[in-house]
Amino acid sequence: MTGLRATSLSVSYGDLVALQPVDLDVPAGRFVAVTGPSGAGKTSLLWALAGALRPTQGEVRVDDVVIGDREQAAALGVVLVPQGNGLATALTAYENALVPLLAVGVRPAAARKRADDALAVVGLEESGGHLVEELSGGQQQRVALARAFAAHAHVLLADEPTSDLDATNRERMIAVMRAEADRGAVVVMSTHDPEAAARADAELALDQGVARWVPKERQRDGSHRAGPTHC
Numbered sequence: 001m002t003g004l005r006a007t008s009l010s011v012s013y014g015d016l017v018a019l020q021p022v023d024l025d026v027p028a029g030r031f032v033a034v035t036g037p038s039g040a041g042k043t044s045l046l047w048a049l050a051g052a053l054r055p056t057q058g059e060v061r062v063d064d065v066v067i068g069d070r071e072q073a074a075a076l077g078v079v080l081v082p083q084g085n086g087l088a089t090a091l092t093a094y095e096n097a098l099v100p101l102l103a104v105g106v107r108p109a110a111a112r113k114r115a116d117d118a119l120a121v122v123g124l125e126e127s128g129g130h131l132v133e134e135l136s137g138g139q140q141q142r143v144a145l146a147r148a149f150a151a152h153a154h155v156l157l158a159d160e161p162t163s164d165l166d167a168t169n170r171e172r173m174i175a176v177m178r179a180e181a182d183r184g185a186v187v188v189m190s191t192h193d194p195e196a197a198a199r200a201d202a203e204l205a206l207d208q209g210v211a212r213w214v215p216k217e218r219q220r221d222g223s224h225r226a227g228p229t230h231c
């Protein structure tokens with residue numbers, strides 16, 4: 001199977017069960033929204049899928065390879081855009097997109113083009129020379145997405161990537177995530193925004209750590225019911 005698969009994946013912090021065991025099967029080319037109120041377990045799920053958090057139970061596979069840790073997941077093309085962006089504030093927007101590519105051995109000319117293209121795609125081609133701390137919160141969020149788009153992810157996991165954006169930029173970022181899925185990536189985005197979630201192929205709703213697929217036709221009225229483990 002090509003894509004992302006989680007089997008009986010659960011996350012606990014001590015006695016607190018943040019994510020009840022969940023099965024997921026997201027094929028390459030799909031764009032999934034993970035929704036739910038604050039504290040529902042969205043970040044815990046994304047971090048576990050990214051190999052950044054050791055699950056309490058279960059496993060994650062990328063193209064049938066079991067993920068052991070974040071380094072291995074990254075080597076398989078699993079890119080995480082964390083909440084709060086995770087940008088290097090001492091670097092410019094352009095350097096934030098460029099440096100990770102150079103670090104994994106992309107040739108400098110190709111890396112520069114990918115960084116330029118990614119900043120253009122998020123509408124920040126004029127801001128590449130600015131230090132991250134000189135940018136607004138929304139612009140920083142777009143730089144974090146540009147860095148992920150430049151990486152040409154196999155699996156793109158974005159934790160509330162549009163929370164600081166106006167409607168125009170939200171639409172633009174969602175269109176780029178859709179394009180990432182269309183070129184064959186698995187895209188998983190957590191969001192509080194029902195309009196953003198409605199643009200995905202499928203919605204996985206979390207409530208107190210319990211995950212349910214939301215039938216596509218029900219997404220707009222916000223109602224949930226148990227659904228399949230795949231999308």
Ligand SMILES: Nc1ncnc2c1ncn2[C@@H]1O[C@H](COP(=O)(O)OP(=O)(O)OP(=O)(O)O)[C@@H](O)[C@H]1O
Nearest residue numbers: 013016018036037038039040041042043044045083
């Ligand atoms: N490092 C941690 N240690 C202990 N508890 C944690 C930790 N991280 C998260 N939690 C708890 O796990 C639960 C799920 O948190 P999580 O961050 O996954 O939710 P979320 O849906 O992403 O929330 P938000 O929308 O506010 O980001 C919450 O009850 C939270 O307090």
